[in-house]
Amino acid sequence: xxxxxxLNLGAFPxxxxxxxxxxxxxxxxxxNWKNRIFLFNxxxxxxxxxxxxxxxxxxxxxxxxAVVWMGVESSTGSVSNIxxxxxxxxxxxxGCTTGNFKKLTDSNYLSNKRSPKIDQNYVVFSDNRYNKYxxxxxxxxxxxxxxxxxxxxVAYHTxxxxxxxGDYVLFSDNDLITYKIDLKVYSISQNKVIATLNPGWKxxxxxxxYGNMIGYLWGANQCGYDPxxxxxxxxxxxxxxxxxxxQTSVTNIGGTAGQQQTSLRIYDNMVVWQAASEGINTNLDIxxxxx
Numbered sequence: 001x002x003x004x005x006x007l008n009l010g011a012f013p014x015x016x017x018x019x020x021x022x023x024x025x026x027x028x029x030x031x032n033w034k035n036r037i038f039l040f041n042x043x044x045x046x047x048x049x050x051x052x053x054x055x056x057x058x059x060x061x062x063x064x065x066a067v068v069w070m071g072v073e074s075s076t077g078s079v080s081n082i083x084x085x086x087x088x089x090x091x092x093x094x095g096c097t098t099g100n101f102k103k104l105t106d107s108n109y110l111s112n113k114r115s116p117k118i119d120q121n122y123v124v125f126s127d128n129r130y131n132k133y134x135x136x137x138x139x140x141x142x143x144x145x146x147x148x149x150x151x152x153x154v155a156y157h158t159x160x161x162x163x164x165x166g167d168y169v170l171f172s173d174n175d176l177i178t179y180k181i182d183l184k185v186y187s188i189s190q191n192k193v194i195a196t197l198n199p200g201w202k203x204x205x206x207x208x209x210y211g212n213m214i215g216y217l218w219g220a221n222q223c224g225y226d227p228x229x230x231x232x233x234x235x236x237x238x239x240x241x242x243x244x245x246x247q248t249s250v251t252n253i254g255g256t257a258g259q260q261q262t263s264l265r266i267y268d269n270m271v272v273w274q275a276a277s278e279g280i281n282t283n284l285d286i287x288x289x290x291x
Contacts, residue, residue, distance in 0.1 A: 017042075018062045019086060019210075025058045025069070037069050039087070039096055050085065050096045057083075058117070060161045063118040065089070067096055068104070070114045070125075082116045083124050084142070104140055105147075119164045122188065124150075124163065124171075137162065137171045139188065150186050152193075153203055165209045168243065183207065183216060185243065197248070204275065206264040213291070214241040215266035217253075217273065238264075238271060240291050251289065264289075 015024035022040040031049070034056035040047045051057040055072035062068075065087040072080045082105045084094065091098035104123060105113045111129035116191050121142045126135040137151035152173055160181075163170040169186040185195040197216070207216035216239050238251040253261065253273075264273040272288040 012259055016062050018064060020162065021062065021135070023060045023062045023067050025060055027056070039067065039068070048097060051101075052097075052099070061113055061116055061118050063120065066118055068116040068118045068123055071101075071103075073107075078112055079110050080112050080114055081107060082113050082123060082140075084118075084123070088192060097225065104142070104145070115162050117162050117164045119166065122164060124162055124164045124169050126171075134174075134175075137169070139169060139186075150193075151184070161207050163207055163209045165211075168209060169216075170209055170214060185214065185241075195243070196239070197239070208261050208264050208266045210266045210268065212243040213266060214291075215239070215264055215271050216241070217261050217264050238289065239271075240266075240271070249291065253287070253289070261287075 016223070017023070019238070020042055022042065023037065024040075025035045025037055027035045035058045036049050037051040037057045037060050039050050049055050050067075051069070051071070053071055053073075055075060057069050057071045057079070060067060061067040066084055067087065068082060068084045070080050071083045073081060081103050083101045084104055085101045086094050086095035086096075087096050088242050089095040089098075091100040092103045094100055103129070105125070111127050112135070113125050113127045113129075114135075116123050116125040123140045123142060125138055125140070127138055128135040131138060136149055138147050139150050140147040150169060151171060160172045161170075169188065171184055171186070173184055174180070183197040184193045185197065185281040186192070187194045197214070207214065209215075218237050218239055220247045232259055233287050238253045240250055240251075241248045253275075261273050261275045264271065266272075270288055271291055272286060275285055275287055
């Protein structure tokens with residue numbers, strides 16, 4: 001194993017990988033305590049800081065040789081845009097180590113565009129351009145630079161998890177009237193939401209997608225406090241939804257009372273997640289199960 005940073009990255013989004021590189025955000029005294037995006041070459045063992053904007057960068061994702069992230073553009077953090085670079089390319093092609101990055105989103109909207117996820121030639125992200133308190137979800141085609149609103153503008157999307165793979169986008173809508181959360185499955189080819197899972201949540205799920213399988217955590221209770229603004233989920237159940245069959249399997253992974261589970265990932269027939277070993281805001285352990 002290799003240690004990439006002297007900082008406990010558990011306080012930040014987990015690093016993401018394309019198999020050859022890891023990309024993650026990190027801050028310390030060397031970055032003047034501003035978040036920066038780092039690219040780690042696994043084979044070469046080389047770790048490179050690729051961003052150095054005035055207000056910091058965060059929430060990176062990677063697909064193939066393309067890296068996307070949120071670049072903060074105001075001292076208050078209320079304005080940000082989505083950027084992309086290409087590993088191994090030169091400055092003319094927005095190379096990641098050249099400092100010549102491409103801004104994907106429209107700067108005319110002085111809004112907070114965040115949580116970018118990339119797959120193939122699509123990037124999905126949240127944006128509060130229509131209401132500074134609430135966000136919607138947008139899908140952007142990198143090849144055409146065209147974007148579309150895919151979340152229900154009657155409801156609002158909070159800063160919860162987003163996922164994209166192949167033809168499917170996952171996001172959560174929080175109803176303006178009931179203030180309860182629905183998990184939506186959007187089909188890019190059909191240009192519509194094709195499934196709504198577990199309507200009526202009171203907290204945001206941790207979720208991921210692999211092929212036709214969607215894994216997500218749903219808590220029987222709310223617990224503790226999260227500075228991002230929503231209560232963490234406790235006493236969780238693992239739900240696995242098969243898009244092809246429309247069937248859902250449920251596994252109780254609650255553990256001890258009040259245990260908090262987060263950061264779910266699914267690959268093939270395996271699901272992994274983090275859980276507080278003794279309760280809320282304590283040391284985290286890694287758990288897995290097969291499906």
